[in-house]
Amino acid sequence: MRYYIGVVHQEGDSAFGIHFPDVPGCFSAAADGLDDLLPNASEALALHLEDEPLPSARTMDAVRSDEDVAQDLEGGAFLLAVPFFRLSGRTTKANITMDAGLLTAVDQTAKARGLTRSAFLADLARREIVG
Template sequence: MASHSRTCRDVSPLPTTGPTSRRRRWRRSTSGSRTGRPSSPPPIDAIRAREEVRKALAEGASLMTFAYVPADGKLERVNISMDRGLLRAIDATASARGMTRSAFIAMVARREIAGF
């Protein structure tokens, strides 16, 4: 029985188009500065000024804005005060969803900031 093996030369390079490539370009464009923090997204007027966006909007596309809350990946411990009954309701809801209290509060805060 013949065995088959591949060398690095047999493997095709990563695609230059398609979803994988778009994700890679997006990561590069949002990778931020030398500090490692994500860069801020461009203003909505700058996005509307792009030729491909103007064309898409003219063809019936829509543009939606939302609050941008950058996550820097570092957790910070905070102390907050709230009504005990509200805290119990938060804990019960978070538990029913398989979440921690902190994760639930963060999720609700993000939704509220985004206006949903």
């Protein structure tokens, strides 16, 4: 999996904002708190890079040494590694094994949320991967 390093800003009581030095024009925010920033940023990367060639992703140390980023860091910003994965747009059947009681709980929870088992498990996987 590829990670892009984001520069996170917040001024006063404003939302957290993030931009990616290696992905010009891609930015995101989280108005409700820092916990929402990582999934929002990952989604922004996926949407911004959809059908685009992937730019090189520098290491955190390389991004940190960038002159503009260093200036942001001096101003109170911090860095965040954001996972990127490209969805293919096609589904693949998978055979999984789990405890029968857990599978029953998965099915009940999925049904209560109006989802299929597959949609529920895929959503859980995306959220776990993103953090």
